[in-house]
Amino acid sequence: MGLFDLFKKGDKVGQDSAIDSSSVVKSTAKTAKKDANRDVVTKLSFHPEWNVPQEQKYVFNFLANDLAPLKPNQLSLSAINIEPVSANGSWNVKAFFRSSLPEAIELGDIELLVLDKDDNRIASHYFDFKKLGVIPxxxxxxxxxxxPKSTITSEEIPEEGWKISFNLLSLRGHQxxxxxxxxxxxxxxxxxxLAEIVKTLPKLGKTEVNFTGLQTKLNDDNSLHASIFIRNGHDKAINLEQLPLEIVDARGVVVAKGSFNLDPVLSVQPNTTKPWTFIFPAQLVTAEGADLSRWTARVPQ
Structure with missing residues (x-):
């Protein structure tokens, strides 16, 4: 089956998912105030390497005519349908990628989601939008x-009302x-x-939670105050009720070790880093010979 065979006369345009283009790309063109609310009717565009048969052009034109207008400076994904690939269990999700920018754009890696009619995520995957070429x-x-099958969490193709959308959390960057x-x-x-420091930290994996030392102080009473970045790479918030924690100094020696009950629960939002200070009382600190010129925080296994 060829690429164009996947688009059929019986296909219909479904849900549309539009976002402000500033979330993804910086536009150099400015929209006049009087045009800010005008309707933008997007024109059908094919990848330059596509040699589209005439009959197939009719199918694409028919589908494109059903697309609702956009507002200026939007990017949109307009769902068509989903076809399962029996050979490997993946889904081919057919859609229009649309731009109402007044200039051509080329994008990079973007995570897309498939949501069911109740907005529950049923698939997510990163795509290289450079493969789509320059979008006029x-x-x-x-x-x-x-x-791919590994990115799908639903056992069935969703009912009507599903949509394909941009993952805004991944677009905004770690914060x-x-x-x-x-x-x-x-x-x-x-x-x-603090916000600038967060920007310089190594990129997290999609499901990684990381503890990075920020600042530590050994007090006269031998208590230790450790300020730590709690970094959440997940696309869902994490809630910490109890946290075992130890501080390792420049010698590689554990100089403080304890378990913290967090009440209220400490919540770290998706794709964000939260600084928090943990106070180790003197009885949990081995202060003698401690070298805190360099140190790390870790959760003991």
Whole structure:
């Protein structure tokens, strides 16, 4: 079966999922105020390497005519349908990728989601949008997004009302998640410094939770205050009720070890880093000979 055979006369355009293009790409063109709310009718565009048979062009035109107009400076994914691949259990998700920008764009890696009619995620996968080529201004390009079996969580093809959409969490990038207590105590400049530090930290895996040391202080009473970045690479929040934690100094020696009951529960939002300070009382600290010029925080196994 060829690529174009997957698009059939019986196909219909379904749900549309549009976002502000500024989430993905910086546009150099400016939209006049008087045009800000106008309807943009996207024109059908084929990949330059596609040699589309005339009969198939009719199918694409028929589908494109059913696309609802966009507002200026939007990117959209308009669902068509899903065809399972029996050979490997993957899904071929047919859709139009649309742009209402007044200029051509080319994108990179973006995570896409398949959501059912109740907005529950049933598939997610990263796609290299460079393969779609340069997308002309105010255009709609048909494409097939193949979701491997390992990225699908549903046993069945979704009912009507499903959609394919951009994962906005992955688009916005990893961010600082500052608790209200920290916001009240820290001057704005200090908050900005923390946000800048977060940007410099190594990229997390999609399901990784990481503890990175920020600042530590050994007090006169031998208690140890350790401020730590709790980093959440998941696309869902994590809630910490109890956390075993140890501090390892520059010698590789555990100089503090304890377990913290967190009440209220400490929540770290998806794809964010939250700083938090843990206080080890003196009885949990081995202060003699401690070298805190370099140190790490870790959760003991």
């Amino acid at each position: 201004a105010e255009s709609a390009r048909p494409w097939i997004f193949n979701f 600082l998640d500052l608790d209200d207590t920290w916001k009240k105590q820290l001057p704005e400049k200090e908050q900005e410094k």
